[in-house]
Amino acid sequence: MRSRAGSLVLAILALGTWAHGDIDDAFRREHEYATRTILCDCGCSPQSVHACACGRAADMRAEMATAIRGGKTGAEVVDGYVARHGEKIRICPTASGFNLLAWLGPGVALLAGAVGSVVVLRRWKDASLAREAATPSSPPAADDPYVARIQEHLREYE
């Protein structure tokens, strides 16, 4: 009987510890989401509240912690800041509307550039092959005085 009661106490304690750990984890997750999403408004480089080392960031971290302990989620804390300060309080813009240009524009432009480069390189290759086919098989130096001069001079010092 005693061992059963002991087991029960232990189980309750374990459950409590687990639950407490879970609460801690949840708090940490929500707090981290909020601090990593919101910009520290100290006015120096664009750093999140999480990363910034200034006193203002410490105040904001504490403010967010209080709000989350008071029952708010990280997203609600972020929404509150955005409502008070506008979109610019987010460390980076949401990936929607006009902001999609910032998220996807560079990648699309680079892919387009890559496709364009392949097209240009293919053209160059085709033009080179066409030229080669059109010219007799004699060494290029004999036909091209510029190349011949270069080769002559390179021979001089090598």
Place this chain on the structure above:
Amino acid sequence: MMAVELGYYGLFVALLASAWATIASMLATVSRERGLQSSAERSLVVSFAFIVVAAVCVEVGFLSNNFRLDYVFHYSSVSQAIPYKIGALWGGQSGSLLLWVMILGAMSTVVLWTNRSKNRALMPVVTAVLGGVVTFFLVLVNFVESPFTLGPPRSDGVGLNPQLKNYWMMIHPPCLYLGYVGFTVPFAFALSALANRRTGDVWFRTTRRWTLFSWFFLGTGILMGSYWAYIELGWGGYWAWDPVENASLMPWLTATAFLHSVMIQEKKGMLKVWNVLLVILTFSLSIFGTFLTRSGIISSVHAFATSNIGPAFGVFLGIVFFGSLVLVILRLPDLKTEARLESLVSREASFVFNNLVLVGIAGTVLFLTTFPMLSEMATGRKVTMGPPIFNLVNIPWALFLLFLMGVGPLIAWRKASASSLRRNFVVPCATGAWVLLAVLLVAPKAYLVGLVDLFRSIASLDVAAAFDGLKIFYPALTFALGAFVLGTVALEFHRGSRARRAQLKESAPVALGRLVWRNKRRYGGYTVHVGIVLIFIGIAGSAAYQKETVQELSPGGVLEVDGYQMRYDGYRLEAVDDHVGAVTLVSLYQDGRRVAALEAEQRFHPNMMFPELRDAFLHAKALHGGDPRVYQDAVARLYPLIRHIEQGAGREVKTPSTEVAIHATMSPLAPTRFGEDFYVIPLWVDPATGSANFRVFVNPMVNFIWIGAFVAFLGAHLAVLPDARERKRLAVTMALEERAVA
């Protein structure tokens, strides 16, 4: 006061001389009059001499505490240490501009001297461009932002921003300026080549060393700035994608692209238009960087040096960029070359992609940096572009660049056959694949979950989450690609030295040494690649595996993080130089063994404009060296005094700063922690009880960044060393061009 007048009039004479140099060289371009060109060149040298006089006069103002000079008043104080008084020259706007124009004057003088008997046909336009840029900056320091503006007599100054009082900050800006300013030389030669219709190889062969020099100093300046941010700003990182950081990165990227693409012009005579455009773009981005730094159009950590010169820079930038573009368009027929490309699988093609990615990343950085302005114009809403979006958008391309860095050296010029691809790439690819597998096997479940999350984000069209989902794979990919690149470089060194050993019967070290010495540019380049790979590895490791904790401790308390135990031993207060500091003393343990004793400090720099505060501070400072208890009490009393004055003034009367303590593990005996930093800062310290709130980071692999920087530094030096074959090649090219023009 005599020095002030001398400097003031010296700057004006310098302006007259550089203006004449510009006009005379332009006239010499048209008339081909040698006398005019000589006069222009001499005037530019005279202008430099007077700029030096002016800079010396500003320094005299700093060293003699001449606070009647507004510039000295704002950036110095009686208690400022002498090195920082000297370095305060570039602590603000007008002094930075003066330093810029002084460096440009010095470089112009060197260009004129080294080209006194060569490139004579190019020199009039080169002189006009150099003179024009010098004149622009001299107009600014004479009429818009003069360092010789006088104010009322003052007994003390405000002092340099405390965060700038750091050794690295003293050498980082001059280093950056050497880079920015140096690009003026290739730009001037490129414009001269266009104007004179001498678009052959001479202009870029002549300026190759200048380009490397500028690229090297800009890169070194960027890394020094990163190191300064790491040890001074106290947030555990080294790069924040601040607009001004971005402004220095952009020209460095385009210059890197130029250093690669110019090889194609050398070897194949291709990409002439592209190379000229890259030089123009690099110089324009250097000016744009200064425009961003100084105009304040985008908020930045460098806002300490903003002013009203933005419009002037905007106009100058417009003239430089669009004027140069017009010239390129006018000279397009001269820049046309026969494209000689045999295969898309060739080094030429890989260099084109390398250029695309480098310029693409520079364009992305420019686009994201200026996006807040675009957003406001388009939607009326302000947005912030913080580090996450820069990282998420740029990293995939940076990884592709890393891949190309490995492909470039081993792929053959003209056309790579299947057998040569096999021969060259099997070992590096296998190395990369093994590393990838090893990293993935460390936490296979995490990668699988990450993959599922990534697909889920893509399926739900959640763009930000999809970018975020890629993050988990970046370190593994970076290490694998890094191993691939290191494999290709090692193979190049191995094959080259093996060939020498076989042909010339040299011993292995001799063969390797001679191989490198006789191909300095090539192997210098490979060494730079190794350095860049190490930097990539350092960035990936420190960003992905950083551990952080914030904990309040009383003296005697212990915190644990990632296998370290940190005991807070105690603290002391001090009033030294120009600050009040709470120095925390901590001991660091690993596996019960004490590995380091560290001191991290939280400082306040009191505003000396408040007499009560200044007197109390000086009183406390004077007690240093006497009875320790009396001294500590005097310093402790400064804290409530500061609070009291702040309440009365309604604003802060102190500037906070931190001194980070770092313990680096650099022993090969601890391979899993090699290159790791234990990084600690006190966020606040209670001067009465000593209770302190510590922020601690464990930054794995971060020292690979600085090791990589050093390796790249060595490689760049090797590549820039004089080379007899290069000299001969330049002489032949010049002779050919002279004959072609004749």
